[in-house]
Amino acid sequence: MLSPIGDHLPEWVKHNLDHEDIKLLAEIASVSSSELAYILRGQSPPQISPRAYMEVPQTIINQLRETCKFFRELSRKIRMGMFKDKSFSRFLKEYNKVRAAVNEVDDELIRYKKAYF
Helix, strand or coil: CCCCCCCCHHHHHHHHCCHHHHHHHHHHCCCCHHHHHHHHCCCCCCCCCCCCCCCCCHHHHHHHHHHHHHHHHHHHHHHCCCCCCCHHHHHHHHHHHHHHHHHHHHHHHHHHHHHHC
C-alpha cells in the first residue's frame, strides 16, 4: 500500500491504518502512539508536565465521589421542591458558575485527549 509523503500523511495514516498498525508503527519508530501524529507532521510532540500523575491521587478520586454524592442529594431535594421565592434564581446564578467550571474541565479533557491519545 502506498502512502503520500507530505502534509497529508497524518490523515492518510488515520484513515488507512487500524489501531494495531499504528501501535506497531509507533513501536518501530520507538515513540508512543500519542507522539506519532506529531512526528508524521514533522513536529515535536508537546512535553508532558513532570508533575503529571501516573496514577490519579486518591484525594482527587475521593473529592469526585463526594461531589457526585452531593449533586445526587441536591437533585433529590430539588425534586422535593426545596426552593421558595427568590432562592431559585439565586441557586441558578451560583449553579451556572459551577456549570461553567465543569465545562472548562470538559474542554481541557477533550484537548488533552486529542493531544496525547
